[in-house]
Amino acid sequence: MKHQQTPLISPAPGTQRVVDSFHFGDPSLGKKAYLQSSLHADELPGMYVLYKLKQSLKLLEQQHRLRGEIVLVPVANPIGQNQHLMDVHLGRYELENGTNFNRGYLDTYCQVKKRIAPKLSLDAEENKHSVRSAIKAELEDWPVKNEFESLQQALQLLSHDADIMLDLHCDFEAALHLYSTEYSWPKIEPLARLMGSEINMLADETGGNPFDSSIDMVWKRLKDDFGESIPDGCCAATVELRGQLDVSDDYADQDVQAILGYLQLNGFISGKAPTLPVIEAPSCELTCVETLSTKQGGLLVLKVEPGQWIQAGQVFAEVIDPISDKVEQVIATQAGRVYSRSNRRMATAGMLVGNVAGSTPIRSGYLLAP
Ligand SMILES: [Zn+2]
Incomplete structure (x- = not known):
């Protein structure tokens, strides 16, 4: 496991935050899964899941069972983790300017399209590489001007080249549910099945530029433009791990098993993958x-x-x-x-x-x- 720290813009003298990411497996194997939790900082069930997943991955790495790179960011929003007012944690909006922490991510599509159009080939693998390099270059060129934007840039850079991207949230009081795009759903559906998610809601265009669709929708729109020479480079989902108070061992253990099973099904972990439940997960x-x-x-x-x-x-x-x-x-x-x-x-x-x-x-x- 490699522990990486990405510094954010310091908002005021004497304060400095970082995004901590934990990198497992070998990046040269050519596949990457990215999981983050608590982007809305007061939504904490996912943080417990990633803490437990981290312990499992440490073990699997020691056993040489990882077959791709897996990146975990259990505290995706260190700014919001420090927003408490009179004993209440306020983690959904940044107190500085009222912005929802899960809106306004950089949409790189138009610029990426311009960058890659002259160099596209018939080789989908080569094009995958070009698209990812172009997304990365666009994100690096983003002239971020405050701490929040530097957080958005850091999270997008950490996840821009992921084949699978999962953003773990929760609702106020809720049943487990998922949000994804129509584009990503065929690859996300087995996860929903393993997690027992019976309410799965899909939209390619939601407005607001949330984190979860900031990468997969670039691939979707490029594929619409250029056809099959653009591979499906990323599938993504927001997983809503029930309600804010649902931080428990039973739920977290169950969710970790489902995520490990999903990673195994996708070839990130060696050994016999779990059998999928027979009934396909519904979606609307x-x-x-x-x-x-x-x-x-x-x-x-x-x-x-x-x-x-x-x-x-x-x-x-x-x-x-x-x-x-x-x-x-x-x-x-x-x-x-x-x-x-x-x-x-x-x-x-x-x-x-x-x-x-x-x-x-x-x-x-x-x-x-x-
Ligand atoms: Zn949320």
Whole structure:
């Protein structure tokens, strides 16, 4: 294992943060898996998973069983790890300017296309190399000007040449679920199957430039432009490891086994790969998700559980104003599976209280949460 530290821009004298990455296996073997956790810094189940995965990989490396490079970044957001206000960890938005830590990653597609167009050949392997070099050059040329941008640049540089890229998050209170692109899904589906993820939401274009699609969508669009001479260079997913409080040995052990199995299926670890569960993991378009919000502020009483199937017209929550005695019912308009709900119990007007994955496209445009 190699421990690497990438320094970020120092925001003020006397402060300096780094991104710690742990590199296993041999990079010259030509395949790379990249896993990071807690980009939203207060989403910690993934950090426990990567801590445990690190111990397993140390052992596998000693046993000479690694057949590719595996990079782990268990603390993907050291800035957010130090954002505590009056005993509350605030890890989703950077306090400096309110930016969501998982938005605004550099989209290198247009510049990469310009760089590689004159040198493309019929050799897909050669083109893979050219695309990766071009992505790297674009990222290195990014004139980052503050600590947060230097974090984004560091994470993208660490992952730009990965064949598999997994970003481990969690929701407020939730069932295990995955987000991926239509493009990556065929290669991510076995992971969903091994993890037992029954709610998997796909979109090639979400808006907002989140981390997870910052590399695979470059490959997808280049393939649309140039055809089969562009190989499938990266598959990526955001894995939502249930809710914020779901840091436990049982969950983490189960998730580590699934990820190790997936890495083995993809040839990163020698030995007999696990047998995939027979039933294929279901998926739906991200446009089929109903996001439910309140119209009034009040005491939030949730009526459904994460993972529960609900019917159209079912009450998701009640919001009670104990002064006027006005009770608002938040009602799902389509049938589907509740995959997450708020962990706040005082709702403010307009607040998102939960999400239901349905089967009919009901949204378009910007598809991500704030
Ligand atoms: Zn997150």
